[in-house]
Amino acid sequence: MIALTACSKTTSEQMKQGGAGSADHGGHGGNHGEEAKAGAGASVQALWKLSSAKPMAKQNTTLTLQIQDGQGKPIEKFDINHEKQMHLIVVSKDLSYFDHIHPEYKGKGVFEVSTAFPAGGEYKLVADFIPAGMTATTQTHWIQVEGEKAPQVQVQPEAHLAKTADGKNITLTTDGQLAAGKELTLKFHMEDAATNQPVTNLQPYLGAVGHVVIMSADAEQYLHVHPMDEKSTGPDALFMTTFPKAGIYKVWGQFQQNGKVFIVSYVIQVS
Template sequence: MEKRMMLMLTGVLAFGLLAACSTPKESADGHGGSHQHGTTNSSANNDGPGDHGSHGGHDTGGHAADNYKASFSFASGTAKASENTKLNIQVTDANGQAVHDFEWGHEKLMHLIIVNKDLSYFNHIHPEWDGKGTFTIDTSFPKGGEYKVFADFVPKGGSGTTLSEWAKVEGETKPLESVKADAKLVKVVDGKEVALTLSSTKAKDEATLTFTVKDEKTKEGISNLEQYLGAVGHVVILSEDAEQYLHVHPIDEKASGPAAEFMTAFPNPGTYKIWGQFQHQGKVLTVPYVVEIQ
């Protein structure tokens, strides 16, 4: 009998701008925001190692939260480093019934974020909906170890929901690196110089994150950033232990640079990794930063 690794968790509805941006190709109201949640781990039976987390959504919309469950499984039973593997995701409601209706959120029915234990690896991909109850995607992992998978989606008539799980990948592992704050928040990626400024580095304060994109050689601002998934950019933020997750959307989704602004609030003091994603001349730039929040 083929072994299958089933990774299960219960998540609580997380409210945020993802719900407000639930139409394809364009935003509903043009305002930036974020949704966030934390995790608590408990053990459960499965054929592969992994902690099963309960995700507490922070209700910013004043609505009652509904419960959803996601089942993550590898079609081959296990995932091996550097090998292509099919990942299946199934969503059920509080009554255990499969969810079949989803709304578009920034041009996709589901966004999948994958990171490794020390946050040195990041992948933002989009599973395909088979119309029968399952999202699927072929992906690969660069090395063995633990990876956390976050699934963002909007149930029809609901709000933005994020469910996640740790998954074990077989293969050679490498020593984990510590997540240390950057001394300078200026990065160069694919010939673009991207600087990040934060209006506040204090936990729970409303903070504006401003990314300024320039040409690395000329230092001229780039004002023709392209729409990426219906917005000038997307930002994902994780605490160093991957327990706090924020998916942030722009204040002005139709902006084109050189500056792109995002607004959020860091839930607690600590170290956070930030990934900004932007598109220029048909290529997506992923720019990582690490900041310390007081």
Template sequence: MNKSMMLMLTGVLAFGVLTACGNPKENAHSDGHGSSHQTDTNSPAATASHGEHSGHDGGEKSAASYKASFSFASEAVKGNEQVQLSIQISDTGGNPVNEFELNHEKLMHLIIVNKDLAYFKHIHPEFSGNGTFTIDTTFPNGGEYKLFADFVPSNGSGTTLSEWVKIEGEPKAEEGIIADTNRVKVVYGKEVELALSSTKAKEETMLTFTISDAQTKQGISDLEQYLGAVGHVVILSEDAEQYLHVHPMDEKATGPKAEFMTAFPNPGTYKIWGQFQHQGKVFTIPFVVDIQ
């Protein structure tokens, strides 16, 4: 890492929008509700496969109209040390973007994963003006991490911009990303089962999470709202190039079932994180699936 200047990494990847409820060709919106933001990071300016606006509908700008610069306050960013992260959002002319819409109670959702997707963090930077969001965070080990800034500019569509960053320090041994043979897991006293209506790429797929008490096996029907919904789902391809942030079919559901509609863009292995809240505590459930 160059210690003569602040680490500055610019994400110029723009992402399309897939709906998470109903027909994705009919229901993609810029407000982020009931939608799934998808990226193909193999392209520097990926276009939407469903429902993206291109600036001709009331002047709404597409995701390709924005870019993000990720920077750290410290010259050297080390694992397990707190550091301030700044994310500046600008338009293609380099002008800072200062107007954003609330997207599930937050102006920005920041997803952080490491190279093998074993580490996952979902946090919310605060807007500090001049197009910039800031947050204090830590990275558990040295190594490579990918940052996904998920936001909705005013008069724009749901947008996710990303970049890999290198953190100094001893990296954790990488784990294999292998599909689960049993889609039932227990975390924080909750037993969670995941069912997929289809495992084929480009097909509408219902993700159904069934949440029960791990001891009594009774379904939990008093899930609490987490960021304005019964739950949130983030999906990444094995190489972290395909990103989807999926919102529930019924945001006001309380369990024991929570349903999410999406479409996997390509065949391959994907990791799914479901996030829910019960009795004041947010819990995250990861699953790995193979898509044909």
């Protein structure tokens, strides 16, 4: 195995984002600073291990995370956060690929998951979890995957935030100007693409109507947002968040209907 250490930074449904395609854990997630401070001031650290020093595209790679405190002692208890002890977000460097998976807790601070990367290139891994008695924490790391690379996609703001995904027309709007440092409500409005009727039978996904992940174009700013009304069934799903700085961001919304999870993505400009 190859071991990689990372400290907290600002910062399974697989899909390649070609057009249609999840930010702040309803008040936490992302932008924690260079160290996530635990209850007594000890920093939370992650030791990342890969089953291969050179992971290959389209082949399963096992990721192992050892979560420990600043003295190198395992952190052994974690809060359940939306039905899981850890959420792991995987994105390609150009943000064209997005995956949200859930490592299994093996005990003594160790989490493990197996996944396959779709193409060669750089990927960012974001582990999102809450050590018991501490605050929400993110641990991030970049990895290089061998194999044929996919064509690079430029992250450009979109003029129209209306997409069709999984037979639904989904429009993203906000309650004000997209500006940094301002609390904003993101509204996903959904209608059936065939009938134009409102979608009112969304099902809980990980205990809520949906989840939103947001990343800046350079993948340095990370937000994971939970809905304002977790029990909503549509046609609107509302999420409140604050963008930490101006720039271009990609937004992924994850929802479920008829037992199937679907994802829709947008690229926005924040002033």
